[in-house]
Each structure stands twice: as C-alpha cells, then as structure tokens.
Amino acid sequence: MSADERRAPDAETAALFVPPYAFGGVEPVDVVRRRSEGLAPDTVTDQQVRVAGRILRLRRQGRMAFGELRDASGAIQLWLRADRTQAFSTLADSLVLGDWVGVDGVIATTRTGERSVLVDRIQLLAHARRSFGDKWRGVRDPDVRYRQRYVDLWANPGVRERFLARSRLVRALRDELDARGFVEVETPILQPIASGAAARPFVTHHNALDMDLYLRIAPELYLKRLVVGGIERVFELGRDFRNEGISPRHNPEFTMLEAYQAYGDIDAMRELTEGLLASAARAVFGSTRGENELGVIDLTPPFRAATMEDLVSEAVGERVSLDEPARLLDLARRFDLAVLEPEAGRALVALYEELVEPRLIEPTFVLDFPESVSPLARRHRSRPGRVERFELVVGGRELVNAFSELNDPDEQRARFEEQARQRRAGDDEAMAYDADYVRALEYGLPPTGGLGLGVDRLAMLLTGQRHIKEVILFPTLRPEAGSSESDVDEDGASDETA
Template structure:
C-alpha cells in the first residue's frame, strides 16, 4: 500500500481528500499488523544507545567497514526508499540521524513483513551491526525491526516542509519533528532557564512557589483573567505577577527568594506579547536597585554563555554585545535628548509636557500628569532605538506604584528597565517598604481605576498588613524569560519561543 503526500498545488478540498485517503491506508496497515500478531503501539522498548551517541562513537569509519559491534537504536522514520531486495530507512532521534541499511535477507521473518508496512513518521526500533556502507554512510544493518508507534498522519513533504506559521504554532509536535530550528530554539530556552536558576542558586537565593489564583489582581498594572471558585463562591484572578507574595516572604525573614513563574494578562497579542508568559522574579533583603542592576547583568550574561557560548550576539543580522558594563541613563535625560529640550524637568507644569507630546504627535489623556507624559514620550521616541543593553533608570513616581522614591530626586523612583534590541527585558526597583507611602500609592491607583484606568491596581490590605509587620530594605527584579530567549535564539515572535502559544480556537472543517 502506497501513499502520496499532499502537494501545495492542489485545492484545500483535494488536499483534505488525499489526507483522508492516506489516513485510511495507514489504518488498514494497522489492522494488517494486528492480524500478523504485531502490536502497533507497544508498551516498552530498550535502546542500548541514542542515535546521537552512536554517530559520535563512529566518526571516521572507512567505506565498507563492518565493525562487528551490535547496537539497539530507536527513533522516527523520516525517510524510506527501496531498491529491490535492499531497503534504506533514515532514523531520527532529536537532531541526530542514522541510516538503517536493510538487506531483506539479513532481517528475521517478522521484520521482513514489518518492512513493507512501514511509513515515514512511524517510530521504530532496530537491533543490528554498526557498519559503513560502500559510499561511507554510517549505518546500522538490522537483524530485527520493532514497530514502536504507527503514525496515521503523514509528515509534511520534505521539499516544502511546514511553512504555515499557524500550523507550526498549533501543531508544535509536528514543527519539532520537521524543523531543526524549532528544536534549536527550545534547547536554547532550556539552557536559559537552567542558567538563570544556577546563577541565583550560586548567590544563595531560595526558589519558591506562590499562588497562581489570586483574590486580588496585584503586583503589576495589567488586566487580569477572572475565574470563579465554586466551593468558595468567589471570583479569583489568574496572577498577573507574583511580586506581592514574594515580598511578603522577605517580610517573613527569607532573605533572598525567586520564582520562575507563569503569569497571565488579559490584553492584546503581538509579536512581543502572549497572554500566558514566563517571568523570573527575585527579591533580596538589604539590596537596592544598583545591586539589582549588577545581578541582572550577571543573569543575562550567564544565560548567553550557557545558551550560545558567547556574549557577542547577532540579532536580526545586527550585532549586539552583552559584554558589559551595560549603559545606565535616566529616563528624563533620554527624553531631553530625543526632544532637543535639555531644560525639561518634572517641575515643569503639565501644560509644558502636553506641548512636548503634541510636538511629537504623542497621544495623551487628560488625567495624566508630568510623569506619565514623560513616560509616553520616552516610549514613543526612545525605547525602540536602544539596541545594546541599557539600564533606563529613575522612572517617575506616577508610573511606579510599588517602587521606592529616589533617595535624592523628589519626582522619581529608584526603578530601572533593561532595554536591549529596542524592547524591555527586565523591570526592577529599590522596593518601597514604607507601609504608609504604599497605602497612599494604592489609594491613588484606586482613584485612577475609578476614573477609568482598567490596568490600575486595587488596594491590597493583606500586603499592607505584611508591610506593617516590618520590611527590610529590598531590591526586586522581574525578567521576561520569553524575551530573553527571543534575544538569545535570534527570533522575533514570542510565539516562536513558547511551545504552545495562545491561539484563536480552531474552526472545524
């Protein structure tokens, strides 16, 4: 029984018909296998080596060499061709491939019967001798084949691959099967996460877990997802950030804590934003935002060395250096430079800042004060231009409700964002530990929400109670893990670094 994979020059209806025919053909093979006493979906198999280790163990076999060494390998069949009484299969496991050189006479009888019913996409085990063919191809010459999982759907045509972006995100298992670059990206992600944990562990941080269901959507300015707990008959919110719970742990005496967490924000989607995303948040007693800048630089550098082996990267064809030390510059100075207004100050009245916004076509709202207007100018004119890693420091109080007021400057906080390749990768503060100041900030947020700001924070009495217990000086950090992976993997859509990104539900055919 043969099958022909769908081709791009047929209509969608024709393609669906061909797919249905292929699936029907493969289901018939399943029945044939069972009729012959072969279970198409066995429970266990025991390879003696991985394909990658096999390839590494025999790097220089001369053509025609028979080693006499016997191995058992397993993987997915990604190519199959026959030449009379000789068949060739290509077995893939992760990124490694090895050829199965299959003279029919060398196979036991059950394996001969199985060979004719194999398709690309099937999972297969093989036991046999390691050799190099006359053309020098490293191969295993099986004495026996074991079907490990029959594939009912075909792999994409190898000449056209899986080019449909929507299909790649929706069927990540298929993407990982046929796209080596997808496998590279997620190996990079794993290396980043491991490196971040290792750096914090080396510094004495304790990894913790805090709730994902919150009674109050706090810790960031964002719209939450709302759900309902039936037993308690109360609404709960998927966390938008773990910040307030983590700081309560520091108030309880845990000096250094961190969490690599999934957070959720019920907002728009873009190449930089997914409603479900991964953050690293850390908090350290006795530290300020300058200490946290040093930590952030070390984290990013360790992740880069672990994931790509260098601090000198290329992103979108343009070099970017993580060698450090990263530039540190205030938000106000960047706005002054971008607008050509070196005299600008937060002491200027709102009318002056509105004129600056109007001159640069920055949209504003009537309720915004000088700090918010300055932030809008910065985001419109400056942020996207910052390429090499830059700590943008000293954000206005108005837009930093959880950050400590600057020790010397009255209108700003000790807050920074790390910007690289034109986007934010981290946000951090010298944390606000004065409960009365925090209550006043929360009350201002409540007023902003009443005035129509859907992203303003509510007043969180349990957190204020923890602050009133007493908090030490503290430095806090939030790192967008997905964005760090995007930077280090040189990809430009956040959905490329999330295994199963949020998508619109499929429409049934």
C-alpha cells in the same frame, strides 16, 4: 505508499507490526554516531546497537533500502538489506514517513562512508496516520505550526533546538540565583486581589467559597511578604497571566522570573541583572556574545545606563524634564500621543515608549522613572518626583524591570489610594488596593531590591526570534474553526515585566 494504504503483513511478520508496550535498552543516536567515528567506508562491524525514533526518509533500491532515523539527539542512516534484514520486503513496502520504530542491528558504513545501522530487525512502535508535511521539507502555515507544535518540532529544522536552548537558559537563570543564595518558592496563582503590576487580570469564581479570584498578574507582593518573613533572598520562576491583547511581544500567559534581595537596592539589581543575562547568554552561545537572525547579541557586562529624561531629550532634540510639566505635555501633544490624564510623568513615559525604547538596541539601563507611574518603587534618594527604578532594554524590547522597593507602609497606602482613584477615573490597569500587603509592611520590610525578568522575551533575543509565539511551545490562539493569521499581529498589551 500512503499511511492509509499500508500493506498488511503476512502471518510470518505480523508480530513486527504489533506495537510493544516498551522497547528498552535504547542508545541515543548521537552516542551511536560517536561509536562509529573513524570507520573506513564499506565496513560492517560486530558492534550490536539498539536505537529508536521516527523514520524521516525511506527509499528502496532493489534488494536494499535506506532510511533516516531521528531521535531527540540526532539522525542516523538505516541500511536494510534483503539478505540480512528480517521481513525486508514487507518493511520496505509498508513503513511510511513518520512511523516510530525500534531497530536492532550493527554499526556499519556504506561504500560512500555514510555511518549507518545495518538493520537486523525493525519493530513498529507507533504508526503515523497523518503526514508531517511535504517530504519533511517543512510546515510553513503558522496556524499549523503553533497549533500543532508536535508536527512543527519534527517538520522544521531548528525548532526543537530553539526550545532546548530555552530550557538551557532557564536552567542557567536558576543556577545563577542558587549560586547567589536565593531560595526558590511558589506563591499563589489564584489570588483574591490582582496586584503587583499595571495590567488587566483574568477573573474566575471559586464555588465553595463563593468568591471571585484572579489569575496572578505578578507574584511581587507575595514575594516581598516572604522577605518580611525573613527569607532574605527569594525568587519565583513561573507563569503570570494578563487579560490583554496578543502581539509579537505579548501572550496572555507568559513566564516571569521575579527576585528580591534584602539589604539591596537598585544598584544591587543592576549587578544581579548583568549576572543573570550573562549566564543565560553563555548557556545558549557558549559565551556572553553571540550572533543569530537578529544580529550580534552582546550581553557582556557592564551595560550602558541613562536616565529616561536624558534619552527622551536626545530623541526630541531639546532638553525635557519632569520639573517642566507643561513642556512635557505640549511635547506629547506635538507627537500626537494619548495621555490618560494631563500629568507630566505619564507624558514622559509616552514619549519614551514612542521615540526611544524601540531604538535601544544595545543593552541599556533606563533609570529614574516618574513616581506617578511606579507605585511600588521607593522615591529617588536625591531627585524629587522620580523613583529608584530601571528597565533594561535590549534590541528595542524591555527585558527587566527593577526597583529599590518601597518599604514605607504609610507611603504605600497613599500610593494604593492614588491607584484606586485612577481606577475610578477609568484606568482599568491601575493596581488594586491590597490591605494585607500594607499590613505586612507595618511589620517591617528591610531595604530591598527587586526585579522582574521576562523569560519569553529573553528567549526571543537569544534564539533570534521576532515573535513570542516562536518561543512558547503552545501559545494562546483563537478557536481552530475561526483561526487566521490576523491573531499574530493584534496589539494592546501592557509592557510591564514586574
């Protein structure tokens, strides 16, 4: 019987179909199942239970009916009998798949040994007026799945567990930082200057102040202001926003962890990164090594490390170096790579992103980025033209971006001025000049290491997903009237994570 054809109950049982305001005293299904372990087949106990959840299956067999009740913890069979269950016939004919119900009964097993709740009374808690798919065999249309996540969570096995795993890994990141003495803070999401990363911002307008504001693209500069202020270990885990394309790795709003440690450097950030990822893996797999749809994921420290120049040299089969700019630019042209302006550092990064990054499967620290593409990182202590920066790449995806932080106000001012020049030249992702941040540096930023970790991408890795929409509960979509699967594959987004 369809939801719209529900049979009206008679007066005697009408109260069962009036949803109550509350249904207290409910036990999780997994607790009830544990209480019923070891029962022999065809056993009816006197253990009273109260459970609640959705009806997923319901079939009538003469004077009995069997259903499956699922809550957040699991599923258990409901066993309705005409000689015991109040309003048996009305319930068996009127309940539909997806109805929320509250159940009072006793723990029992059927002749086949199926652990069950033998039902005394069922109370309708909410009626499902829409179908959850084809007999609960799943919903496959990606537009329905992403737009109606409340259906996807019920209709597709594993989706709910994926998001529970994400919750566990986020908690593990926080716990690891807390154990290391980091302080969690909140910094502005509406910012007067969009800076801290190379990305296009979303713009809004504040009416009372009559000024444009930007949704933050990164919290970096505010967090380093707090280190100047004496919070020596600080982090923020929250949403950032970048007005860019949508792709399997990019969503316009996404979750980032950024952490800054006074008296640390790039080496301290490598050790912190290894600790964070190992903790996240243990939260999902139970150890630092696990297996999912992407294959074997091993986040056991220590991770491999190599310079960007060495990796590109290996990929092209000849030695390349930032010290030979003409050769790098020639290589970029040979591989038909667009470089915004003829500059060796940008050519090296273009070669790396095209030829190397997608092929780095095992965890790899990519070291020694060009200074020209790293306006917030400190110059390398022994290699001119490079900075102390790494990206951690796993499974062909950047997960972490980290620096020895630039703390010289004069050099930072010069780098901001160069970014402003690039913006005037047409690079709309170049950083804006932040005069207050330079002023903060003039008060003194101690030697500091910092990192940014893409939480969504880490969730993708650990839950075996190839598309970021699978790990964001409500991803950004086109308006429903014009939606299509094409928005799954758009690209053109920045790969920055810090």
